[in-house]
Amino acid sequence: MPDQPLQPFSPPTALLTYLPDGVSAGAIVEWSLYIVFAFWAVYTLVAIYHWLKYSHASWVAFPSIALHLFISFALMAYALSGTLFI
Amino acid sequence: MKEFELEPGEHVVLQVRKHWLLFLGELLPYAILAIIPFALPKLLPLAPPLAPYAEFFDYTNSIMRTVLGVWLLVSWTGAWGAFTKYFLNAWVLTNARVVTIKQRGFFKREVSSLLLTRVQDVTSNVVGIIQSLLNIGNIKVQSAGAEVEFTMRGIPRPEQMRDLIIKYIPENDSETTHI
Numbered sequence: 001m002p003d004q005p006l007q008p009f010s011p012p013t014a015l016l017t018y019l020p021d022g023v024s025a026g027a028i029v030e031w032s033l034y035i036v037f038a039f040w041a042v043y044t045l046v047a048i049y050h051w052l053k054y055s056h057a058s059w060v061a062f063p064s065i066a067l068h069l070f071i072s073f074a075l076m077a078y079a080l081s082g083t084l085f086i
Numbered sequence: 087m088k089e090f091e092l093e094p095g096e097h098v099v100l101q102v103r104k105h106w107l108l109f110l111g112e113l114l115p116y117a118i119l120a121i122i123p124f125a126l127p128k129l130l131p132l133a134p135p136l137a138p139y140a141e142f143f144d145y146t147n148s149i150m151r152t153v154l155g156v157w158l159l160v161s162w163t164g165a166w167g168a169f170t171k172y173f174l175n176a177w178v179l180t181n182a183r184v185v186t187i188k189q190r191g192f193f194k195r196e197v198s199s200l201l202l203t204r205v206q207d208v209t210s211n212v213v214g215i216i217q218s219l220l221n222i223g224n225i226k227v228q229s230a231g232a233e234v235e236f237t238m239r240g241i242p243r244p245e246q247m248r249d250l251i252i253k254y255i256p257e258n259d260s261e262t263t264h265i
Contacts, residue, residue: 029152036156040163046192047170054174054187054195064173068166072159079155 033079040072090178090185090197100179100250104240105222109172116165123154177238179247181254184227186236200236202255204229210244227251 019025047068051061092098127143130136145154174189184205188196205227212223223244227236241247 043163047167050174050192071162075155075159079152
């Protein structure tokens with residue numbers, strides 16, 4: 001067991017110094033968001049398809065879909081509110 | 087619910103889903119995921135070697151806002167997906183059969199029917215303190231040939247469901263509802 005206290009390691013932002021020329025941190029954030037939102041869109045479409053196909057007659061279906069879209073768009077707006085001004 | 091077509095003269099007697107408390111248990115991992123980014127900045131200072139890392143969770147920083155927004159979006163979408171699966175799983179009792187609808191995943195759906203004329207044995211059991219207090223239990227429906235067995239797990243008021251199934255089992259073949 002080492003008798004020295006733990007040394008703080010570098011924060012993840014230190015990795016940005018290893019980026020190749022021409023690639024900015026903003027571009028990486030932008031493409032990461034594209035990928036996340038694309039996955040979200042596919043997952044949401046598949047789930048909505050299941051709701052509409054199997055439970056369209058239930059009163060829960062449309063409020064559930066509407067609530068999901070409302071909260072998701074609110075979270076997306078919050079996530080983008082920081083990066084729009086980079 | 088239109089997963090299966092009711093035959094002429096057939097009607098739905100009862101439709102049940104897993105108890106809501108068990109669903110809340112399935113939501114717990116997503117709730118913990120959602121709380122982590124808010125709890126860590128408060129917990130890290132309690133461990134002195136890790137205290138400096140608490141400052142990374144500054145949500146006025148644009149990158150951290152993005153990370154937090156995406157984290158919460160993923161957690162929320164996962165929780166909503168769990169609700170979707172919970173809602174699409176159901177057991178339906180009609181006056182002629184028991185239908186189990188299992189949504190094991192997206193694009194993986196199983197709908198099975200067992201005619202009440204073939205039911206030989208219906209067993210309900212409630213095991214555990216919480217289950218006994220909230221009346222949550224399982225029902226096992228066995229067919230005459232014993233090759234088919236339906237098990238409904240975690241349903242509310244299992245005795246009521248068992249009694250209803252027994253009530254709708256025709257006493258003999260001449261009283262069988264022909265569908």
